[in-house]
Amino acid sequence: MVEQFYGEFIEKEDAWELELLFDVGYASEEGRGDAESPAPSYDWLISRSPEEFEELRKGSEAYLRECLSFFQGEEVLEVTYHFRDFETTPAQFHRNVLDWAYFRVVISAPVAPSVLGLKCRLSEGERPDLVMGRRNAAGEMVYLTMKPGEELLINEAGEASGWFVFQQGFRHVIPLGLDHIFFILALFLANRSWRFLLEQSLVFTLAHSVTLGMAAAGVIVLSGSWVEPLIALSIVFLGLENLFMKSVRGRRLGLVFLFGLVHGLGFAAVLKRFLSSGDHFLGHLALMNIGVEVAQLVVLGLAGLVALGWSHTQAYRRATIGVNIALCVVAGWWFIERI
Numbered sequence: 001m002v003e004q005f006y007g008e009f010i011e012k013e014d015a016w017e018l019e020l021l022f023d024v025g026y027a028s029e030e031g032r033g034d035a036e037s038p039a040p041s042y043d044w045l046i047s048r049s050p051e052e053f054e055e056l057r058k059g060s061e062a063y064l065r066e067c068l069s070f071f072q073g074e075e076v077l078e079v080t081y082h083f084r085d086f087e088t089t090p091a092q093f094h095r096n097v098l099d100w101a102y103f104r105v106v107i108s109a110p111v112a113p114s115v116l117g118l119k120c121r122l123s124e125g126e127r128p129d130l131v132m133g134r135r136n137a138a139g140e141m142v143y144l145t146m147k148p149g150e151e152l153l154i155n156e157a158g159e160a161s162g163w164f165v166f167q168q169g170f171r172h173v174i175p176l177g178l179d180h181i182f183f184i185l186a187l188f189l190a191n192r193s194w195r196f197l198l199e200q201s202l203v204f205t206l207a208h209s210v211t212l213g214m215a216a217a218g219v220i221v222l223s224g225s226w227v228e229p230l231i232a233l234s235i236v237f238l239g240l241e242n243l244f245m246k247s248v249r250g251r252r253l254g255l256v257f258l259f260g261l262v263h264g265l266g267f268a269a270v271l272k273r274f275l276s277s278g279d280h281f282l283g284h285l286a287l288m289n290i291g292v293e294v295a296q297l298v299v300l301g302l303a304g305l306v307a308l309g310w311s312h313t314q315a316y317r318r319a320t321i322g323v324n325i326a327l328c329v330v331a332g333w334w335f336i337e338r339i
Contacts, residue, residue, distance in 0.1 A: 004145075009134035016118065017108040018132070020064075024101035026128075027059040045093055045101035057083050060105060067127055070109065071119040082106040124149040165284045169291025172271055174298060179231055179334065180263065182327050184296050186238035188303045189320050189327075190252065192311060197300055200256045205293045207260025208267055213285045215268030227265045229338040234259040235331035239324045267292070 007020040024040045048056065061081045070077040085093045085103040093103050122130055130146045146152040173180050187200050214220045238259075271288060310316050 004129040004131050007130060007132045009132055011134075015108060015110045017106055018120075020105045020107065021102045022060055022064070022105045023128075024056060024060075024103065026063055027056045029059075040101035042093065042101055045103075053086055056103075057086060060103075064105065064107070067123050067125075068107070068130075069121040069123070070107075071121070072109075077109045079107050079109045082108065119151055119153050120146065121151045122146045122148050162280075162284065162287050166287045166291040168271060169288035170295045171291075172267060173292055173295030177295075179235065179331070180296075181299055182235045182331060183231075183238065183259070183263070184299045185303060185323070186235055186242060186327055187252075187256070188300055189324055190238070190242045192304070192307065194304075196252075198297075199253060201293065201296045201300065203253050204256050204260040204263070205289050205296070207257045208264030208292070209285065209289045211261045211264030212267045212271065212289070213282075215265055216271070216285065217281070220265075227262060229335050230262045231266050232331045232334035232338060234262060236328050236335065239328035239331065242324045243321065243328075 005020055005022065007018050010017040010019065024045055060083075064081065070079050083103065083105060093101070120130075120132070125148055127148050129148070130152075132144045132146065132152070134142060134144070144152055173184075183204075184201070187204075188197060191197070211220070238255075307316065
């Protein structure tokens, strides 16, 4: 059996990958415990049936999940396993000089590797070392070795730039936050007074800044299993209020603040990993929320452009009724899906 696996760490803008060369001898429990028998050969591997390939894939993923754990800061990462060699017919496997049986396993997570320290842990036991290659700032490949029971800091923790943090706040609304966009549209459909819309947008940002900051700092820890349904329900509530109440101005700011607290908890589930816990925490929290606020203003501005020129017509009033109903139906379906 081999004494080490080799992997290459690949950084992308908003994700990372670890591509391993995996020895097929470790794909089954029998093979792992047998150091005397010859290693599986390349010819043996390519002669396997599709059903046997699937068994090898399952066994390999189970073994690697048992061996490897990944962390972003102190947060355990959910990673996916991808087997590229099985995607062609016939399968195309890596062939080395000794003709041993290997295939490529790509482990990935949709997390920017430069934001916080990315760590990998190799569990204890009789298993190969992990040799990992990654490029340094000069573009040179450097190699790190991790033995069983050790933890390796793949990418040193660093401060994200203010611009990067601002972008993450903006992107969480446009283009990623469809439920957030729906919420802002529901505000627009109730009252098109720009002063009132700006007041609501700022109150909403202030509210979700509070809960996002508290969740990111670890002051509150809440499950998304009830936060996400409440976010959907907030859209339904605003849509129904738009449909059945002649004026919402009197109490809307208080309601928007309350819903903003809930939305902030939803933001935290995704955005807190981009907030460092160091000296720049408050500054980056402000920049992230400014990004959210700018995205909200873009949504309001686009909605205003659509309404320009016909907002006082009967056709516009009928259209707003239809849009509010659509918001309620879609958000209601999200609510059912999320509970």
